[in-house]
Amino acid sequence: xxxxxxxxxxxxLEKGPWPSFVSDIKKVAARKPMAExxxxxxxxxxxxxxxxxxxxxxxxxxxxxxxxIGRYCDRPDLFPNVAHFHTMRVNQPASKFYTxxxxxxxxxxxxxxxxxxxxxxxxxxxIILLGTTTDQLEPIFYxxxxxxxxxxxxxxxxxxxxxxxVGKARCEWSCIDTQDIIYDLTMTFQDELHRPAFxxxxxxxxxxxxxxxxxxxxxxxCSIIGTWRDDIRIDQEAVRAxxxxxxxxxxxxxxxxxxxxxxQAEVIDLCPTHCMEWDGKNLxxxxxxxxxxxxxxxxxxxxxxxxxxxxxxxxxxAKAPILEGAQLSSVIxxxxxxxxxxxxxxxxxxxxxxYWMEHGKNRERLGELIQRQGLxxxxxxxxxxxxxxxxxxxxxxxxxFYDPADVPGGWEHDPxxxxxxxxx
Amino acid sequence: MAAVEFKGKTFEVDEDGxxxxxxxxxxxxxxxxxASEGIAELTDEHWKVINVLQDYYKKHGIAPMVRILTxxxxxxxxYIYELFPSGPGKGACKMAGLPKPTGCV
Numbered sequence: 001x002x003x004x005x006x007x008x009x010x011x012x013l014e015k016g017p018w019p020s021f022v023s024d025i026k027k028v029a030a031r032k033p034m035a036e037x038x039x040x041x042x043x044x045x046x047x048x049x050x051x052x053x054x055x056x057x058x059x060x061x062x063x064x065x066x067x068x069i070g071r072y073c074d075r076p077d078l079f080p081n082v083a084h085f086h087t088m089r090v091n092q093p094a095s096k097f098y099t100x101x102x103x104x105x106x107x108x109x110x111x112x113x114x115x116x117x118x119x120x121x122x123x124x125x126x127i128i129l130l131g132t133t134t135d136q137l138e139p140i141f142y143x144x145x146x147x148x149x150x151x152x153x154x155x156x157x158x159x160x161x162x163x164x165x166v167g168k169a170r171c172e173w174s175c176i177d178t179q180d181i182i183y184d185l186t187m188t189f190q191d192e193l194h195r196p197a198f199x200x201x202x203x204x205x206x207x208x209x210x211x212x213x214x215x216x217x218x219x220x221x222c223s224i225i226g227t228w229r230d231d232i233r234i235d236q237e238a239v240r241a242x243x244x245x246x247x248x249x250x251x252x253x254x255x256x257x258x259x260x261x262x263x264q265a266e267v268i269d270l271c272p273t274h275c276m277e278w279d280g281k282n283l284x285x286x287x288x289x290x291x292x293x294x295x296x297x298x299x300x301x302x303x304x305x306x307x308x309x310x311x312x313x314x315x316x317x318a319k320a321p322i323l324e325g326a327q328l329s330s331v332i333x334x335x336x337x338x339x340x341x342x343x344x345x346x347x348x349x350x351x352x353x354x355y356w357m358e359h360g361k362n363r364e365r366l367g368e369l370i371q372r373q374g375l376x377x378x379x380x381x382x383x384x385x386x387x388x389x390x391x392x393x394x395x396x397x398x399x400x401f402y403d404p405a406d407v408p409g410g411w412e413h414d415p416x417x418x419x420x421x422x423x424x
Numbered sequence: 425m426a427a428v429e430f431k432g433k434t435f436e437v438d439e440d441g442x443x444x445x446x447x448x449x450x451x452x453x454x455x456x457x458x459a460s461e462g463i464a465e466l467t468d469e470h471w472k473v474i475n476v477l478q479d480y481y482k483k484h485g486i487a488p489m490v491r492i493l494t495x496x497x498x499x500x501x502x503y504i505y506e507l508f509p510s511g512p513g514k515g516a517c518k519m520a521g522l523p524k525p526t527g528c529v
Contacts (some may be wrong), residue, residue, distance in 0.1 A: 057440055058440050058524055059514070059515055060509075062509035062510055063509055064511070064512070065505070070440065157490075189495055191502060195502065195511065196490065196511075197491060197494070308487060321454075357491055
């Protein structure tokens with residue numbers, strides 16, 4: 001079927017061996033006028049090198065301040081079917097375990113009341129339903145909540161939909177029950193998730209082990225990353241089997257033919273703290289110096305496993321570049337047991353939010369506030385004692401300040417007198 | 425911009441139903457918007473929120489942050505959503521005649 005708009009530039013994006021979003025939209029455009037006009041407006045944007053979406057529409061459903069992102073086209077005269085093209089975010093189940101039945105029903109709702117176009121999933125983790133009109137928002141919300149037991153996710157200055165890795169459901173390395181943690185946080189913080197009250201967005205992400213499959217350390221204001229505080233479990237026999245070529249390194253993730261593992265070059269020399277040793281028969285690990293990078297475990301999964309005294313490290317402050325550049329999270333709580341009902345963690349979150357809501361400027365992420373006021377101020381507000389594990393290279397970069405009140409005897413410092421003695 | 429007429433007054437509104445200029449705000453506007461905002465009858469509590477928003481806007485030229493609104497009115501955020509079902513930004517600001525809140529999604 002011929003489409004309404006000519007799209008020579010978009011057609012270029014269908015060439016080559018890669019999957020193409022243009023082909024996907026065209027498939028839907030054959031039956032949905034909304035998708036047809038979407039192609040038209042995109043082609044026009046490419047031609048004029050200017051976007052034609054107005055930013056910052058404000059639409060939603062009653063009772064919630066988030067979950068719907070308003071979008072209007074600024075050329076409704078040319079593209080009447082995308083005059084409204086609002087996005088809805090739907091809270092995905094923990095670790096994205098669905099039944100096919102639920103997925104079918106979501107698609108049915110969207111086919112009838114939206115553009116039919118979906119994005120599985122957005123970078124926050126939600127199901128993104130692309131393009132509907134204002135009058136359809138409440139009916140869609142009703143069906144999602146009453147018939148599917150699903151809910152809208154977060155948008156705007158609120159808690160964004162928490163996200164976790166696959167966790168103990170399918171991964172033997174998971175040190176914490178990421179699915180339970182994500183579900184619990186989602187249910188506990190419903191108010192924060194649906195009714196924006198923060199200075200800006202706030203994200204929780206939870207990975208079961210330091211391999212960090214959801215990139216919590218790079219993408220969340222509060223990263224919960226599984227770890228262990230005892231020793232790596234070693235099966236010496238299996239180590240020897242890797243070296244003898246009986247097992248595939250990386251569990252066959254990078255190659256399919258068996259080969260002998262060069263343990264010195266591929267494991268020992270790559271350990272960031274050089275805490276491993278191979279004496280020809282046995283592998284020794286100086287666990288005190290292990291930084292839980294997971295490299296050795298990932299290469300020899302049948303020989304090495306995380307310890308059994310497991311919990312999580314809590315890190316804060318990651319974000320993409322907005323006001324300041326991109327930042328990774330910093331260690332705030334080196335080890336926490338992270339067992340239900342997670343009261344210790346929630347107490348920390350309360351203090352953290354109070355501090356951020358009190359001191360954060362409008363649209364200032366937690367990481368930027370910590371950078372502005374210093375880690376010391378943040379730790380004090382959260383009643384956490386500074387610890388060398390919060391610092392990358394504590395012996396070279398000891399940036400912890402001591403408060404005279406915390407040191408027996410204390411001291412007095414007179415900046416004026418100091419300058420007198422140090423004039424230059 | 426579309427124009428709506430109500431009780432002899434004319435209002436310019438944008439696609440989200442926000443009034444074009446704060447200067448054209450009058451109590452009739454509140455009367456006009458309340459039905460679409462899911463409010464049957466306005467109480468003193470509704471008016472308290474509207475007045476706080478307008479006072480702050482006149483003084484600072486912007487809408488207050490949610491935290492300031494809850495502090496000054498003494499209402500919890502959840503209660504403000506009970507008063508104004510579509511929330512402080514979309515519902516209460518619209519009724520108070522403030523410009524549409526901008527924000528990142």
